[in-house]
Amino acid sequence: MNPPPGTKELRSRFKEVFGAAPDGVWQAPGRVNLIGEHTDYNEGFVLPFAIDRTARVAVRLRPDSTLRMLSTFGNQGLTTADACVLDPATARGWTKYPLGVLWALEQRGIAVPGLDLLLDSDVPRGAGLSSSHAIECAIILAVNELTGAGLSVEDMVLATQRAENDFVGAPTGIMDQSASLRGAAGRAVFLDCRDQSVRLVPFDAEAAGLVLLVIDTKVSHSHAGGGYAARRASCELAADVLGVRALRDVGVRDLEEAAGLLDTETFHRVRHVVTENDRVLQTVELLEGDGPQAIGALLDASHASMRDDFEISCPELDLAVDTARAGGAIGARMTGGGFGGAAIALTPAGAEQRVRSDVGRAFARAGYAAPEVFRVRPAAGARRLD
Numbered sequence: 001m002n003p004p005p006g007t008k009e010l011r012s013r014f015k016e017v018f019g020a021a022p023d024g025v026w027q028a029p030g031r032v033n034l035i036g037e038h039t040d041y042n043e044g045f046v047l048p049f050a051i052d053r054t055a056r057v058a059v060r061l062r063p064d065s066t067l068r069m070l071s072t073f074g075n076q077g078l079t080t081a082d083a084c085v086l087d088p089a090t091a092r093g094w095t096k097y098p099l100g101v102l103w104a105l106e107q108r109g110i111a112v113p114g115l116d117l118l119l120d121s122d123v124p125r126g127a128g129l130s131s132s133h134a135i136e137c138a139i140i141l142a143v144n145e146l147t148g149a150g151l152s153v154e155d156m157v158l159a160t161q162r163a164e165n166d167f168v169g170a171p172t173g174i175m176d177q178s179a180s181l182r183g184a185a186g187r188a189v190f191l192d193c194r195d196q197s198v199r200l201v202p203f204d205a206e207a208a209g210l211v212l213l214v215i216d217t218k219v220s221h222s223h224a225g226g227g228y229a230a231r232r233a234s235c236e237l238a239a240d241v242l243g244v245r246a247l248r249d250v251g252v253r254d255l256e257e258a259a260g261l262l263d264t265e266t267f268h269r270v271r272h273v274v275t276e277n278d279r280v281l282q283t284v285e286l287l288e289g290d291g292p293q294a295i296g297a298l299l300d301a302s303h304a305s306m307r308d309d310f311e312i313s314c315p316e317l318d319l320a321v322d323t324a325r326a327g328g329a330i331g332a333r334m335t336g337g338g339f340g341g342a343a344i345a346l347t348p349a350g351a352e353q354r355v356r357s358d359v360g361r362a363f364a365r366a367g368y369a370a371p372e373v374f375r376v377r378p379a380a381g382a383r384r385l386d
């Protein structure tokens, strides 16, 4: 099989900047979450898929402990002479992600080699499409293979989570890297975040006469601190009060009793997680039965729950969702951790142009930055290209 376009260019650019050919080129995609938000760290269910926007790394192991990392975008690359940069306090820009992965491997007792690395990526940054996990997954695949560390996919999921949580400082769950590592063309990844068991579920919007549009609001967000961490903390507190290991163990039928035990805000947080888990299960059932045409109402309900109960939407996301729905989308919701980023709109192919122009106009009228709207479909997961 010929390596995909761009691989040769990355190889020759690597040779140009580092003076020798890379040992290989690896690729990992960003993700869109179809449904199941803020359920992963509650040991619940998610249904994301890998997209055809990817991070690619060309890597060469070095005989010494020097780490040199450059990217094709901007001048934020780093060249350093030793391994002491495996320190969250000094890591900067995108290099946090590869350094975080190397650090997490070291924490597992894996000897971290010196390496030269060149990164290229077309996953939009700050759009809620997990550009950081795409980088981390490409790198962990490369290092796992080159060092013969023998990590399983489950191990790689946990190591990248460790990198995010304890190096980058974002207390995120395991959804994004699982989608990137396990995605497949035409399939969404139904993941049980308690035991990492996975079922690939057919999701071919286009065969059903639909397109899945991403509306990047250009409102940038970070999960390192602030609202994301606060939501996670209230979920954990609620689980404690309710006497369960995680909110995964609370069912829709338990909500009435939970309301009596929690303050109103915490109860609303719990109600989001509990009903969202249920919506994931219903979505899987519908996709395996009637197909994508049947899931619109669940996407809408998910958005309402995030807006009203979990309170992680923002005016730009709400406008994107409402305008897409009014323009003909059969269901729409914000996707990802919230507080900015992107919305998705499941749209009949015939209404795509209308949704695109209505959303653009509505944002202009509201005085918001112009959003970027593009189609996504489930694509292959992380792999070696060359």
Ligand code: GLA
Pocket (backbone or CB within 6 Å): 036, 037, 038, 039, 040, 041, 172, 173, 174, 175, 176, 223, 336, 337, 338
């Ligand atoms: C971010 C995190 C994920 C998940 C989502 C919300 O994308 O990285 O682990 O918690 O937010 O569903």
